[in-house]
Amino acid sequence: MNLFERADFDAFVTGLAGVTLVDQWESRVAKVGDKVFAVLNDEGAKIAFKVSEESFEILTALDGVGQAPYFAKRKWVAVAPVAPLSDDELRHYLRRSYDLVAAGLTKKLRMELGIPV
Numbered sequence: 001m002n003l004f005e006r007a008d009f010d011a012f013v014t015g016l017a018g019v020t021l022v023d024q025w026e027s028r029v030a031k032v033g034d035k036v037f038a039v040l041n042d043e044g045a046k047i048a049f050k051v052s053e054e055s056f057e058i059l060t061a062l063d064g065v066g067q068a069p070y071f072a073k074r075k076w077v078a079v080a081p082v083a084p085l086s087d088d089e090l091r092h093y094l095r096r097s098y099d100l101v102a103a104g105l106t107k108k109l110r111m112e113l114g115i116p117v
Contacts, residue, residue, distance in 0.1 A: 002087070003040075003087065003091070003094070004081050009038075009040045009047070012094065013098075017114040018110075019032055019098070020032075020034075026043055027039045028042065032098055032102050032113065033109050033113060036101070037102075038094050045081055046080050047078070047079050048077065049076065049079075049094055049097035050071075050075060050076050050100050051076070051096070051100075055096070056077060062083055062084055064081070064084070065078070065079050065080070065083045066078055102115050
């Protein structure tokens with residue numbers, strides 16, 4: 001599975017409860033409860049996602065990973081295919097981004113989307 005490919009990205013993120021996909025900002029955007037948690041940029045082949053403050057410091061120290069444009073205030077990173085992250089690590093970070101964003105949804109909405117509370 002190559003998450004930098006649209007079909008694989010879509011397959012992975014839609015396996016998470018309550019996820020919708022839209023084409024926006026010249027990218028494939030994954031949302032949970034209408035809140036963005038991951039973006040696959042079609043042109044630059046980068047994946048952007050939300051991270052914890054600690055993960056932000058660790059990841060942005062790696063080659064191929066930087067602060068995501070337009071999401072900078074909320075601890076987002078943009079990862080290029082050349083970054084030294086395995087597929088499992090990338091899936092872990094995408095799942096963690098989903099969890100971080102979903103945690104900000106109301107309990108009622110999480111229940112409606114089938115997300116454990």
